[in-house]
Amino acid sequence: MRIQDIAALAGVSTATVSRVFSNHPNIRRDVRDHVLAVAKEHGYHPRLSVRRRNVVVITPSRVLVPAENYSGMVLTELARELAERDFRIEILPADNIDRLDSIQFCGVVTVGIDETFAKGWDNRFAAPLVVVDRAVPSFRNVYAVHSDEGQGMALALAHLLATGHRRIGCLIYHWPGHSNSLLRQEAIKATLQEHGLPCEDALIRLVGPNDYIEEVGKLLRAGVDALFCPGGNGGIVTAYALSLYGKSIGTDVSLLSSERMMVSRYCVPAQTTITQDYPALAAAVVDVIHTRMEGRPSPQNILFPYKLIERDSVRRRE
Template sequence: MITIQEIAREARVSTATVSRVFSNHPNVKAGIRERVLQVARSRDYHPRLSGRRRNVMLITPSRSAYPVQNYVEMVISHIAGELAARGYRIEILPADNLDRLENIPFCGAIRIGSDEVPWNNWNARFDAPLVMIDREVTPPLPNVFSVRSNEKQGMELAVEYLFRRGHRRIGCLVSMSKLGNPLQRERYLEEALAERKLPAGKSLVRLPTEENFVEEVGKLLRNKPDAIFSPGGSGGIITAYALSLYGKRVPDDISLVVSERAMISRYCIPPQTAITQDYHALAAAAVDVIDARLRRQDFPRETVLDYQLIERDSVADRPTA
């Protein structure tokens, strides 16, 4: 195996500079850092990460672009707990401050939210894995991993549940939250409805923003749905509020399924039936990536986890012909 002395010689720098590059030291010019990393990669050299660098960066959504959401808080809580249980130190870095990342020693990074990979040359910049939460990585990038929930299965889970309870006009309000995958969800919902020979299209599958959500509920009600599925963002609580304004009782007049929101969904009146991500499994898989890469072991580029259904009191049976 090549030594750092040989890397230093090929890169035309001192061994001390090579050590600084491998420890993400801030006082190394970008051009020199890239030259050292290019030599290391060409010789298949992977420096060992020391215990003092068991520091994991949690990259959170920009506060200016993404208001704090219950989803982000739940993901951070589970990931932070999993990291702490395995002996990692945690540093939270808002996406607004990504430029600081090259000045912070870390052994892995986890990015939460719908932003894309910050740099397509991530592997050239950092000798550490990046885990994207709830985001597909296309095309695949070296040392970048995806841990996400199965959106297709989640949408089908909700539609099938309502279908089994006798509902045949299922309206869908897919929140255009920047933290979700609204267009993907819209497509999967229309497919799930079509597979069961239920009406779909724009009249029943709508994409409201937070600003026009209440109005969109009213437009949806004109098409006489007997149930509403409202995944993503704060859609569940806003839908329930709008239904009360329009004089609709849940579940007597209309059934409602939402995305689970901790400390909210279960305390609504009535308590809301919800689909939920497996946050514990999601956090464990994200940290598994970092564990494996620290040991220089291979790990699947993508981990996909199924949604679960929480049955409460917001869905009533409907008689079928």
């Protein structure tokens, strides 16, 4: 099907259809919606143009995942990388995802969104979908850019083991349907089992944002000598809970968490953390979009290792 066919079906001129697909500002909203609806009904996707440089970034609903956590750190790097490479960025919360049908774009990036969103993508849009933060099934024109959760959990635990800790409690930030938390739980159990250390469910907990204070108390009663809190704001909330229980971080119990920009390094004591390589993730996302715009193939799965940032919240146990 050609653009002329869409024009005939929509009852408008070819020039009008062209302006709709190029996101021209002088097209009435009702005309734009009508043309896009006709194109969608007949499975027509406008060809990607190297001149169309609008990237839509879909973020989690704020009701589900506070933006100041992981999503905010990814967005900071994505915005910088896209701007440096002359792309425009449009933020679209998951609550408004239906608006995609009325937006023209050269690529879509999802941050922390359930991977089921990718199903059937190629039947709806010609532009690539890049899923950040999780692996996805092998769908056509869908790409995953994420960090190695198994390696990250093993890296954190290896540091705690190397500093003499032998009874480690883990509080994993979790929302139902958030697959990374389950991957982290499995990796933590496997690593502790490999070293012959306690790994019962009572020590490895999936927790929501309001559960940390109670769960920290349970782990302290279980006699842990270190707390590992990947995801969310686990590091700062756990530090607060430890202060309520009268425990000194480092002296009484060590704490290792996920890096949070402008927070982790300024805690007292400064928190030892694991971090994803956010600049590398952002660069890889934009590379995928640029490569597909040029009609070249791109790897469907791009994986990065975590890094360890050593500070003062983990102290050696004799």
